[in-house]
């Protein structure tokens with residue numbers, strides 16, 4: 001069936017639903033091809049309703065029967081839902097529909113993964129389960145009965161009764177339909193328990209396929225830590241008798257916070273030292289925390305409409321980053337978050353897909369689960385906290401929970417609690433939600449008669465639909481250093497509110513060295529004339545660890561920019577500083593690893609583009625290679641010792657300190673491989689008893705084109721493990737030289753274990769290709785064509801994952817006209833595909849026309 005002309009939905013058109021839903025009863029008769037869903041829903045017309053039409057969403061449902069107050073009715077059914085004449089007094093709606101979970105490859109609604117039933121309802125999947133007002137501001141209690149042959153039958157809330165082949169659940173907390181969940185399968189559990197601060201016992205379970213029981217302990221510990229942390233830091237306790245997590249192999253997202261029944265992509269919960277890397281462990285801990293924290297920020301207080309998505313996501317990402325900072329190293333977490341923000345969100349915010357943290361229109365909400373909503377949304381919360389202070393933040397958030405528990409809210413509600421509890425006017429601050437684009441701050445300074453003056457000038461480039469921007473409130477954290485490296489002024493937060501504003505510091509004996517935007521206090525791009533000598537000074541002396549790293553990162557960037565533009569040799573002073581830093585055992589290994597990690601090639605492309613150049617991905621790649629080779633040679637004498645010193649001995653532990661050391665060790669191994677051709681890496685591969693070291697060694701060997709034997713051995717060892725095989729697929733592409741990347745990816749799509757229907761496997765190959773910048777953009781456009789072929793094939797099965805992957809093309813206008821034409825041709829080819837999904841259609845047209 002062809003999609004009707006895509007309809008754009010606007011925030012300004014919001015109207016509340018005209019009926020209140022008092023109670024929902026659902027009965028599921030499970031069957032792979034013909035599941036019957038019987039609903040019984042109590043509606044009460046709202047006396048003050050503006051909108052009186054009774055419309056229930058419903059897509060891909062076969063309506064068997066419908067009744068109102070027990071009498072059969074014949075509603076008007078379309079592809080989007082149904083309308084029906086209803087009484088003006090409270091009434092009971094009943095319907096029976098049939099759905100086919102086994103053929104549901106879109107993985108929205110009720111579907112099957114490896115023989116188990118599971119659901120994904122956010123954002124608009126519930127309408128593929130039954131007819132319902134599928135909008136987040138309609139909240140109700142749910143009672144669910146599941147009938148099926150599976151051993152385990154789960155839904156939201158608390159279990160109320162069960163018997164052979166059936167189970168009943170009741171969720172006492174009113175919730176929107178997007179938080180509904182059902183799981184049925186022959187699963188096994190890893191059980192535990194938790195007692196809340198007020199003494200409530202909670203049963204905890206992680207449910208997995210038989211064979212995966214051994215990979216649950218870490219996730220369970222992370223869950224318990226999250227529960228304790230939320231009690232201690234936010235005063236928020238869990239509110240049901242049971243909390244279930246289920247691991248699912250086929251899942252579009254990372255995980256989903258359904259009330260009391262979180263469903264996880266198995267890659268985001270299953271962990272063991274043999275099969276998971278340190279990065280996996282850290283990510284799992286963060287995602288478990290994130291979904292758990294949603295129980296309050298998202299579930300108890302939800303979003304009024306999907307334009308408010310950042311209300312739950314920005315806040316919850318902010319909360320999970322606070323959690324990770326507390327569990328691990330706060331400065332390493334901040335640096336990693338900024339690297340990620342610049343890599344993904346800045347690319348989005350400075351291209352055709354730029355959109356507000358709270359968008360004002362969309363065609364397909366699935367396309368707005370973006371870095372802007374999540375990560376920039378979290379940065380906005382961080383700025384708010386910085387502006388009002390920690391105490392006022394805690395007070396305002398407490399008021400938010402007190403005032404809005406059980407409600408569906410807006411960004412205005414969120415800002416109002418801050419205004420009410422602090423007396424501050426946040427109307428200018430709210431522009432962070434309504435204006436897209438990354439602000440630039442141009443910094444100039446002046447020193448005379450003991451007074452140092454910083455002048456900050458802000459501007460934001462045009463973004464689609466927003467040519468002009470007003471000045472925002474930008475917190476700029478600044479410290480000043482004396483010429484000897486001592487801090488002469490501790491961190492102060494300057495509040496930039498005007499387009500151009502000056503700030504003075506009196507009583508200084510000599511001209512200070514400024515450390516600006518400490519802790520990356522705002523998600524902006526700073527433009528300031530500086531020298532490598534000053535950067536090296538900050539790298540050596542700044543007391544703010546973020547800015548220390550930033551100084552090194554800027555040096556690294558400038559060295560590569562000079563190599564790309566002027567065919568310069570790697571900057572000698574920077575190389576010298578770097579070799580000293582790497583050898584400095586007094587520094588935290590995780591910090592040394594971050595200083596050693598080069599700026600990403602996409603970050604460099606963005607920087608060159610900002611400065612008016614056309615980035616050449618191959619030249620950027622070549623500069624990175626030359627730089628790494630020169631660094632390795634400069635460290636020739638030290639590398640073997642450094643490698644030995646940073647090798648973590650003894651049984652594997654996933655703690656932050658060991659992980660930081662292993663990260664540094666992997667970076668040293670990659671330098672060493674440039675000198676020894678892979679001897680040390682091959683030894684490490686053979687000796688490794690954990691995936692972090694095995695994976696790092698294989699990556700080095702593949703990059704050195706000397707890893708065929710190990711790659712085969714890895715494959716033989718792990719072919720039965722879907723998650724580890726995702727790593728194998730990804731490494732083959734990620735480690736390919738640019739000219740071979742597209743053909744490596746193409747060969748892998750022919751592999752027997754490649755499965756278009758599994759989003760993790762698809763992303764392992766196509767995501768790795770898009771991330772291999774020089775490979776993806778290699779001359780001739782084979783990478784573009786391969787990705788487009790696969791997007792077209794996947795769109796017919798899974799629009800959501802297809803649309804999201806289209807963003808690989810979002811930076812196309814940075815490149816030369818030949819590349820632009822090659823990409824345009826592929827985008828137009830995708831766009832011309834018959835029956836293209838609404839999701840993909842919207843993304844491609846935004847990229848082409850934005």
Ligand SMILES: [Zn+2]
Nearest residue numbers: 290294313316
């Ligand atoms: Zn979330």
